[in-house]
Amino acid sequence: MQINPSINGWIEKYLNQYANEIAHYATDEDFFVACQKSGLIYGYVVNYHLNSDIDDKKWDTEEKIKVGFLSTLIALYKRKRGNDVEGFLETIIQFYDQISKGKFSFMKMVLPDGNSYQKLESIINERLQTNDNIVTKNFTHMVTNAMLFIDVLAFEFYLENTTISLDFFKDLERKCMALIMLSLNIKIDKSEYDLMLLKMFENSLRYSKVSKINSDEIINVIFEGNRSVLESLYLHEVAHMTLLSDGVVYENEQKFLDEFTSKLNLNKTNQNTGYELVEFINKHKKELPFFNLNHPVKQFYNNTQDNIGKLVSRNKSRLIKELSESKELVKLLRKSTQSDLSFEEKKKVKKQLLDICKTIPSLTIFLLPGGGLLLPILIKFIPQLLPSAFNENLND
Template sequence: MINPSAQGWIDKFLSKYYSQNSPYPYDSKDFYCRTRDTGYIYGHVVRIDTHENLPIGKWTSEEVSKVALFNSLFGIYQLTEKQPSKEHFILLALKFYDSLHSSGFSFLKKILPHESPSTKLEKIINERVQTNENIFIKNFSHLVTNALLFIDVLAFQNFLLQEELNKNYIQKIEETIVGLISLALNAKTSKTNYDDLLIKLFETSVRYTKFSNKKVESLRVLNLDSLQTNLEKYYLLDLAAMAIWTDRIMDAKESEFLHELGDLLALDQNYIMESLFTLDSFITANKKDIPFFNYSNPIKHFYDQTTQSVVTLITRNKKRLQKELSESKELLILLALSTQRELDTQEKKKVRKQLLDVCKTIPSLTIFLLPGGSLLLPILIKFIPKILPSSFNENLDS
């Protein structure tokens, strides 16, 4: 058995489930469809696409995500390289993530120089799939975070084709995804106040992009012509379909939006219908195991559940939080102001930065530093005044 939480799982995985130099016998479309069938694109992996059956029933969701990411990276490598080898793949994957690190991304902090290449890659992948799932069990926040892991696969393919990392590639993909999700939700006939929350969840789950407040008005503004591969197009279509499918209803306006998107992506109409059918079939088959689809308004449920979880965290860490906050006079003043008026953009940035610095010092609150965690900061800010002493508002007079 493979234990994805024990050192050496990559070598064992490659040795047991792949023969040397055995590339996938199919093209990029088949690779994508087979990957999608595992649930990887949807953020809920139900199996690993390997030559032999790989039992994953006793694995945690995080362990499944690690192996799924590794397997997908290896799959795209085999499709791209003319003479693939396991050793070469690991070295290229390390070079790829090292390029991300040199661009300002901290994947390699825990790696030691003397470790083997496969051990180094295990640590990187372990960091890459960290989500806030362990804190917010039975909600869907990890669904979005995991669904976005396919961006690594697209970026790795771009890296292999260009033989270097295009520093703007991932940022452009992420900007396109968030803009597309916003447009897809806007295309829904029945909108709720919680649709914006889903957009924000995507925004805070991406890892390489800082967003402006500028709204995307139409599909054509997204400049989809800049997409370079069919894998990118297939992925964008599926993400848009997922966003629209949150209520399990597809009306004429929503269908028209997806077909317009498909036309702009130059995808065959039959493929668009196949994509929608596959999504519906996957959700129907796995609905009971995906909390996101178990509620009439899953986004509202997420907000309610996470609010309660944040309140619990604050209460448990009340004394430590009070101590840390008392040492940041400017933060206290801004938090006090926030109870009386709307903070301006600059003030909000200061609160966010200083509050994240406080969270770094309290282990239980590092949840706010994880992908998607910053989405919860407004909830944290809202409840902080309730745990502070009565002298709190006196800061305004300082």
């Protein structure tokens, strides 16, 4: 049964099929390494903690992150409290409900009426949401998702203590920002890219508005309070990611990383988790937001083209039917591949395409602010969509 993470009811369907397939991890270290391999820590999900395969070919980047985020939370619950889907649903909703009582507007979520599955869908959608404008969202959603693992650490704290406040999030975000600043200071040659990396994390702050930390309090901020093993491993990973922003860790940087690992009380087994970061980067460097910040327009185009391509694929039969009733539109689209359209022709194409998008729920994305700018990408996929016989039937 195909799962579409953008349609209501996907969580119930996913859990019915895969809840028992989510892996059980014997140690926190095993769980963390699995999170590295999944890609959630880096804002780019490639697997879902499953013991079996799942067909995700039609999922876009954000849909994969939704499923990866949910699976990670379930895997953590499974490690701490056992395999109980109903118990997980009740606990995760209580967790976010407790956070929503905080004073920061982002987390003041009003959970809709409905069952636990629908409430969790609303929560995850809210957690991944960054901008209402579709254009700016394509630039920024990968940035924010790079710090999703803070929610995982907060959920671990809640499972251990049965209580949570926004102070946990604020403190952990401050630790991450302080650590990034400290790690960048270790670099002998700082590039514009390093400054962009810092800005990326600053823009990823979701639970606090504090981004400036005095240099004389950086160390104290990083090591204040008690830390779980998972939090220590995550801080180690943040430092490693920062040092690897230019693709290599130099001798003085490795020395700093080793000393930092020791201060975190991580043993040699823990340190080996750094190998997974290097492996993941080698496999997915072209897709990782950390290594594409200096090409924002290209990143926007690639992300958008991938998403629209999947939308077209999912709605192929419906699009063909609608286009068959718009012969003038198809003629104009074919003409545009051979010569420039006039201003009036372009207006006709835009209007008729938007009319079609109104009739297909998945394509109403093009009706949002900025959506009209994406129509040229949609047009690019339409010739591939139409069979040659269909085009021939439109000949005069």
